[in-house]
Each structure stands twice: as C-alpha cells, then as structure tokens.
Amino acid sequence: MSESISEQVVSLVGQSVDEQRLLDTATLLVGIPSPTGNAGAVADRLAELLSGEGFAVERPVTGHPKSPAVVARFDTGKPGRVLQFNGHLDTVHLPFVPPRIEDGVMYGSGVSDMKGGVAAAVEAMRIVRDGDLLSSGGVMLTAHDLHEAPWGDGTQVNTLIAEGFTGDGVLLPEYHCHNCPVVGRGQAMFQVRVARDGEPCHEVLGGIEQPSVISAGAQLIGRFSALDRELEQLTHPLAGRESLFVGQVHSGEIFNQSPVELVLEGTRRWLPGNTFHTVRQEFESILSEVADATGTTICADFTESRGAYEVDQDDPLVRSFQAAVAGVSGEALPVGAKPFVDDGNAFVALGGVPAITHGPAALGAHTVNEECQVAELVRVASVYALSAIAFCQAGTVEEDA
C-alpha cells in the first residue's frame, strides 16, 4: 500500500520538528511587513534563509518585479513524485503588528494568514531532507505576493502555474483544518452600474420624466433573486449549491432628486462542471434585457476570482495527506468542501494539479488580532513532512499514469 505510514516514521518525524527553528522562521517572516503588492523584502529574506540552508532557490519574476516569487527545492535525485507547498507572503493592509510569543501562542501580522503556515512548510522541508526521509521524488516550496484582494489579483500565482512551477500535488497551509477539502466552488465578483443620460434633477423639474435607475435596479434585483432560486437546484453533495448574491446597492442623493446612477455589487458562485464563461453570459443577458426594458444603460465588471474545482478522493495526494493526518492526530479528516476560494482553486483549475488547503487552526485572519498556537504550527510541520514521505515513496509518476 503506497500511502501507509508506519508508527515508527510518525514518531521519528514528531521528534524531528525543531520547534525553536520553526518559531525563528515564523518570527522572521512575520517581523517583515509585507502588505499585498510589497512582499519583496520578506520574499528576499525567505530566499536567503533557504539558500543559506542549502536548498536550490530560484526567483522567477512572474510578472511582479517588485517581489519575485521564491521557489525552493529539495530533490532526492531519484525519479518520483514532487510534493509542492505553496503559500502567499503578503498580508492584508492593516496596521503592522510585530511578532511575539506568549504562553504557547504566537501573535503578529500574517501569523494566521499565512506566514505561520509557510514557516511550518519550511520546517517540513528541513525534516525530510535532514532525515533523508524521502525514498524518491522531492519537495518544493513556492511563495509569492499578490494574493489578498482587493490589493492583489492572484496573477503572480497564476503565472507561477503557467510557467510550470508546480509539483504533482500541492498543499496550501492556509488556516483551514476541520475537513479535507476536495471540492470548491468557483467565484466571480460583480459590480453593476445602471446609468441614465443627463444630470441629476429635481423630481418636479423633469425628474419624473427620466428613466429611473432605481426601478431598473429593482428589476435587476428581482431577476437576480429569481435566478438564485433556480440555482438552488444545482447542488453538489459536498460543496452545496450555486448562488447569486447581492451584498450592496447604492443610489440617490436626496428624496426628491432623480439620480443618474445606481451601483450594485455581489458574487456569483458555481460548481465544478459549470464555467465562468457560461455564468457570465447568463448574467450579461439579464443586464441587457433590463436595460432595454427600462431605457437605462447597464454595464458591469464581472470578474473571476477563481474557478471551481474538484479533486478525486482517491488521488494519491488525498490518500497521502489523510494518512499523514491520521498518523499525527489518530484519525483522518472528514472529506468536505472548501467554503472560500484560494490559490488551491487555481492549481487545480489552471494547472491540473491536485491541491489540498490545510493549515493551522489559527484565529483572526484579516484582523489586527492574528494568533496561532505554537502546537498547531508544530502539528502542521509534521503533517506536511509525513504527507511528503507518503506521497513521494509511492513509486514513480509513470506508475500512476
């Protein structure tokens, strides 16, 4: 059985995690501010650290010269699968909180999202290399900027994938750990602008003669609600249903003035099997029908965040990862869905590389109160090292094909 892990290996890996070295790495990464778009300094420092430790490091520019990506590899020299660990080094734009560790908890900007997880992945690479624990294949770490919206657009990881910086499977140490996510919905964000010609004017000075952007907006919302009710029928046993959600509407200035614009924002989520192209066409046809019916002009930004994806539950990545989790925690995780979109969607949807998001049970992502238990970082380092051992021992890629 290719993905079994002996108790002996589990305990060897457990003993090999160097907690202080892991925390030093996490402290180093968290200590360098890296708001999205400006992760160059932390990427440079990570690259220096890894090459100083003897890993083969590359810095592909990947469309972002301010902060080239970091690619580090450990290769056994024997043909076999390569397990990739991928993380983003950028953090949301909030006031910087320096790293500190108190009573077994680490605090600071990005410790949860997701420098703590990246440090755990680095520790896993050290463990499998220093212990000579891979029988074939290798591991690679990729780290990048431009993840967090709205400041980043995900293009750096897309370029990494397009340029072939991928393994045969990828683990992403984001703060998600209650299930083994094998499916995720695609997501598009939209901003619709409904406009009429002319200037804003008083209701009694021609206002009531104007096309109403507000009633056009109301019609749009009605059509969107009707579509959302239809989408309730499109379900997946793990990932739930497709949806069209409106989260913001703005129009008008004062009660008796005819406005010239209405803005409406929301999301469209879809299941594997459906495509961005199809959902966009369906969305745009509603816009043009309502524009025609109301004498308004309606245009929209309808932007794909990430595509939908699904990983075969029998994929060697899933089996290896679950064997690793079972080794560390006593039992495998329930198979489930990933509620949010992340870079894992891109690896599967754009690169055809199976991906699992799994990281520490950290708190406070996207706030100034990020915190992560040190024990969770240690656990993730073990799970990642054991996943690599199981994934890379299982014969060659050719055997799989």
Ligand SMILES: [Zn+2]
């Ligand atoms: Zn993140």
